Amino acid sequence: xxxxxxxxxxxxxxxxxxxxxxxxxxxxxxxxxxxxxxxxxxxxxxxxxxxxxxxxxxxxxxxxxxxxxxxxxxxxxxxxxxxxxxxxxxxxxxxxxxxxxxxxxxxxxxxxxxxxxxxxxxxxxxxxxxxxxxxxxxxxxxxxxxxxxxxxxxxxxxxxxxxxxx
Amino acid sequence: xxxxxxxxxxxxxxxxxxxxxxxxxxxxxxxxxxxxxxxxxxxxxxxxxxxxxxxxxxxxxxxxxxxxxxxxxxxxxxxxxxxxxxxxxxxxxxxxxxxxxxxxxxxxxxxxxxxx
Amino acid sequence: xxxxxxxxxxxxxxxxxxxxxxxxxxxxxxxxxxxxxxxxxxxxxxxxxxxxxxxxxxxxxxxxxxxxxxxxxxxxxxxxxxxxx
Numbered sequence: 618x619x620x621x622x623x624x625x626x627x628x629x630x631x632x633x634x635x636x637x638x639x640x641x642x643x644x645x646x647x648x649x650x651x652x653x654x655x656x657x658x659x660x661x662x663x664x665x666x667x668x669x670x671x672x673x674x675x676x677x678x679x680x681x682x683x684x685x686x687x688x689x690x691x692x693x694x695x696x697x698x699x700x701x702x703x704x705x706x707x708x709x710x711x712x713x714x715x716x717x718x719x720x721x722x723x724x725x726x727x728x729x730x731x732x733x734x735x736x737x738x739x740x741x742x743x744x745x746x747x748x749x750x751x752x753x754x755x756x757x758x759x760x761x762x763x764x765x766x767x768x769x770x771x772x773x774x775x776x777x778x779x780x781x782x783x
Numbered sequence: 784x785x786x787x788x789x790x791x792x793x794x795x796x797x798x799x800x801x802x803x804x805x806x807x808x809x810x811x812x813x814x815x816x817x818x819x820x821x822x823x824x825x826x827x828x829x830x831x832x833x834x835x836x837x838x839x840x841x842x843x844x845x846x847x848x849x850x851x852x853x854x855x856x857x858x859x860x861x862x863x864x865x866x867x868x869x870x871x872x873x874x875x876x877x878x879x880x881x882x883x884x885x886x887x888x889x890x891x892x893x894x895x896x897x898x899x
Numbered sequence: 900x901x902x903x904x905x906x907x908x909x910x911x912x913x914x915x916x917x918x919x920x921x922x923x924x925x926x927x928x929x930x931x932x933x934x935x936x937x938x939x940x941x942x943x944x945x946x947x948x949x950x951x952x953x954x955x956x957x958x959x960x961x962x963x964x965x966x967x968x969x970x971x972x973x974x975x976x977x978x979x980x981x982x983x984x
Contacts (some may be wrong), residue, residue: 619896634960636846667881697799702818704806714882736860737825742818752885754814754867757876761883790900793945797904800938804914807934824934828941835944835956844947849939852964858967862933862974869974870926885912888938 618670624659631655667726678781679782686775689734692773703756716756718751718767720775727782734774741770762771789838792799796830799823812878819865825859907943913936929973936966 631651637644665738674679703710722728732743741758753770759767803823810816832852839845877884915938918931943959946952 633846636840636843639843658820689880691810693822693826696822700822701799701802703861704802704809704819704823709809709811711810711815711878712882713812713878715877715887717832718886732864736863740818742814742867743791744871745799745865754818756815756818758882793901793904796941797907798906800941801911803934804911807918807931808914811932811940813924813926816927820930820934821937824937831941831944835948838948843953844951844956847953848944848947851944851956851960854960854963854967854970855937855940858963859937861910863919864965865971865974866926866930869929869977870924873926873977875924875926 619666620659622670622673623666624655626656628652628655629659644663646696681777683779685774688773688777689737692734692739693737696737699739700756711756712758712762713754715752715754715755715767716758716761717763718771719763720749720767720771721753721780722749722775722779722783723740727778730782731771731774731778734778735770738770738774785840786838789834792830792834792837796827796834799827799830801827803827813875814867814877817867817870821859821863824856828855901945901949901982905942909940925954926977929970929977932973933966936957936962936970940943970983 622655628651631654632648633643635647635651637647639751667673720728720731722731728746730747732746735741735743735751735753741753743751744754751771754768755766760769800823803820806819806823807816811820829852832848832855832878835848836852839848910937915931917934919928919935922928922931940959940963943955943962946958947955
């Protein structure tokens with residue numbers, strides 16, 4: 618099961634990499650080589666991939682993933698415009714500090730995804746993860762208290778991520 | 784028409800790259816520089832690759848631009864987090880006007896990092 | 900048009916090189932190297948549009964992955980230096 622999922626994922630990446638749909642027809646040679654090499658990759662590296670492969674076949678999670686991509690891109694745009702304003706302002710309006718937030722996610726993949734998403738939230742980067750506590754460095758500090766900062770930074774990613782990964 | 788939209792996206796991307804590099808020079812300490820520049824440059828590069836996708840359409844160039852966009856969006860927050868953690872452990876000082884440092888207050892966490 | 904964009908991006912790369920040359924600590928240099936690596940992907944996209952060849956984007960893809968692995972190795976190295984202090 619794990620090996621099948623990994624083989625499918627590597628076959629999709631292979632198709633994007635060589636793009637066999639040319640104007641003169643489909644390049645069957647490339648597709649056959651891709652099938653063989655993704656089966657080999659799946660057999661060799663399937664053990665280290667994931668521990669719950671049945672989740673890859675639930676459609677609900679993919680719909681939440683699409684919604685998560687929209688939220689992620691919106692927060693990415695917000696962060697970039699925020700920093701563009703702060704960098705170009707003559708007096709550099711920044712107020713940095715490291716604060717502490719808590720998360721409710723249990724799975725390691727979910728926490729890693731949350732730490733990466735916080736990397737693109739407006740003015741925040743994860744410095745350290747210890748258990749369920751995330752230490753984040755913020756460039757413009759609005760809240761120093763743990764609960765308020767959690768509600769401001771973490772909540773909007775967390776409520777979607779716990780539907781994707783948990 | 785399609786080329787005009789693509790070049791417009793590319794122009795926005797180059798402007799954001801320039802802002803990121805100006806931030807790399809102007810901001811005072813490492814953590815602020817890391818966030819500001821990496822976010823602006825990742826967004827600029829994403830916009831340039833998006834413009835490439837719009838100009839090229841459904842062709843090998845477009846597919847590879849999409850793959851590049853995916854990789855840039857995956858690898859840039861990961862390197863951001865890795866560099867921030869490594870510099871904190873290596874002992875890079877924060878800016879002197881910083882307000883709080885909860886990681887230093889929770890000394891237990893830092894000891895646990897060192898033991899691991 | 901595209902030549903102008905390439906010239907602007909080259910000037911930005913020189914700003915990055917300035918930070919690499921002057922940065923006070925090793926971590927600053929690692930950050931600047933990471934940012935320069937992401938900008939080289941943008942150069943690959945520009946060259947691919949300018950010439951119409953696709954292998955520039957392949958080069959950019961490989962460069963992005965190698966840059967990722969290299970920066971992670973640099974981060975590990977910086978952390979390891981902290982253990983000895």
